[in-house]
Amino acid sequence: MSFWKKLFSGGEQKMTSYEDFWNWFVQNEPEFYRLVKTKGDVAGEFLGKALPRLREIREGFHLLTAMPEEDTAELAFSANGDVKNMVFMEEIVAAAPELARWKFTVLRSPMDMETQGINIGAHAFTKDNIHFYAEKDADYPDEVSIVLVHEELAEDNVEVITHGTYIFLDHLLGEWNFATLLDHVSVKSSAEVEAELQPVHQLFEFLLEREKAFVEKYAGVKKDTENDQFALLEAELEDGSPLIVMVDTDLKDWDAKASHPWMLVVSFAYDGYANSGLPNEETSSLMQEIEDRLLAELKDQDGYLNLGRQTGDDTREIYFACKGFKKASKIIDQIRQEYADKIDLEYDIYKDKYWRSWERFLPK
Numbered sequence: 001m002s003f004w005k006k007l008f009s010g011g012e013q014k015m016t017s018y019e020d021f022w023n024w025f026v027q028n029e030p031e032f033y034r035l036v037k038t039k040g041d042v043a044g045e046f047l048g049k050a051l052p053r054l055r056e057i058r059e060g061f062h063l064l065t066a067m068p069e070e071d072t073a074e075l076a077f078s079a080n081g082d083v084k085n086m087v088f089m090e091e092i093v094a095a096a097p098e099l100a101r102w103k104f105t106v107l108r109s110p111m112d113m114e115t116q117g118i119n120i121g122a123h124a125f126t127k128d129n130i131h132f133y134a135e136k137d138a139d140y141p142d143e144v145s146i147v148l149v150h151e152e153l154a155e156d157n158v159e160v161i162t163h164g165t166y167i168f169l170d171h172l173l174g175e176w177n178f179a180t181l182l183d184h185v186s187v188k189s190s191a192e193v194e195a196e197l198q199p200v201h202q203l204f205e206f207l208l209e210r211e212k213a214f215v216e217k218y219a220g221v222k223k224d225t226e227n228d229q230f231a232l233l234e235a236e237l238e239d240g241s242p243l244i245v246m247v248d249t250d251l252k253d254w255d256a257k258a259s260h261p262w263m264l265v266v267s268f269a270y271d272g273y274a275n276s277g278l279p280n281e282e283t284s285s286l287m288q289e290i291e292d293r294l295l296a297e298l299k300d301q302d303g304y305l306n307l308g309r310q311t312g313d314d315t316r317e318i319y320f321a322c323k324g325f326k327k328a329s330k331i332i333d334q335i336r337q338e339y340a341d342k343i344d345l346e347y348d349i350y351k352d353k354y355w356r357s358w359e360r361f362l363p364k
Contacts, residue, residue, distance in 0.1 A: 012024075015056040021054060022097055058088060063076065064078055071101060077105070079107065083325050088333075090106050110177065118171060126168075132197070133147050133149070142258040143184065145184040148200070150189075153187065177207065180351075181207040221259040248305075252362050261352065262325045263321060264319070265348050266345065268343055269344040270316070270343065294318065294320075294335070307319040319358055
């Protein structure tokens with residue numbers, strides 16, 4: 001780009017694709033490599049420049065860099081544990097060029113905790129002072145609930161030890177495993193132990209065994225919802241404004257809920273001031289159009305169950321229970337971009353094997 005083009009365009013052109021980013025990266029690669037190799041100002045002169053460019057394409061990117069081998073620099077694209085963004089980390093790494101001096105990684109990798117640990121202040125977190133055991137709940141047999149026990153946990157250090165133990169676990173498992181293999185994690189002291197302790201370095205193997213059993217149990221499970229019955233429920237919020245809920249009542253007592261362990265919530269924000277928090281006819285029509293798009297793309301036979309929706313207080317939320325989350329992330333992100341100038345659409349995806357976040361809407 002010429003000097004005059006830069007001057008009148010206001011600087012570098014905005015990035016709109018992964019190709020734009022990688023072209024820019026290649027142009028700056030010698031300096032980025034030098035910074036990582038010599039342990040220069042990586043945060044300011046490399047990551048501090050790369051992240052804003054990435055976030056011109058989309059939000060949710062985080063970067064980590066290291067020198068795993070003497071002549072190889074590594075750049076890891078992290079979603080910082082947010083599962084709805086993980087598929088985009090895969091996409092950008094898949095689009096990366098082959099560069100002899102670089103290794104590009106999807107998400108944070110597990111660390112070798114056999115020889116490594118972490119330190120926070122005067123406290124160490126290693127395989128030698130952390131153990132675990134699994135909690136069981138007969139009402140939720142497929143949930144994986146882990147208790148981590150740090151031998152130094154006491155009343156005067158609860159916050160730092162708990163925080164450090166969670167960080168240790170994230171490093172031990174890596175970003176993908178931490179987000180997908182666990183349902184619940186808690187940290188307790190040795191005095192609170194309720195089961196036989198296991199070495200923490202055996203945790204990953206334990207989780208893989210639980211995941212294998214879970215996948216085998218629900219591998220062929222599908223649910224046909226074409227003829228399901230929906231109930232329309234009405235309630236009042238604290239300020240007296242209406243809340244309207246529509247739910248698939250046939251799914252209420254389904255005994256295989258855990259087969260669709262991911263909860264997808266698509267949220268619309270609108271101005272309902274003139275209608276007691278409810279949408280006007282034009283907004284209702286627009287939201288129905290988007291919902292129809294979602295239902296056409298996220299089908300029950302593919303592992304996406306439409307549980308229903310709630311509308312009120314200037315917001316509509318649509319709920320899906322999903323077998324997986326990557327496809328849903330891509331579809332909804334694309335739809336959000338298409339309708340960005342018409343309505344405020346956001347979404348979230350989280351693990352909820354027994355749909356407990358949806359139970360409050362179901363008729364008793």
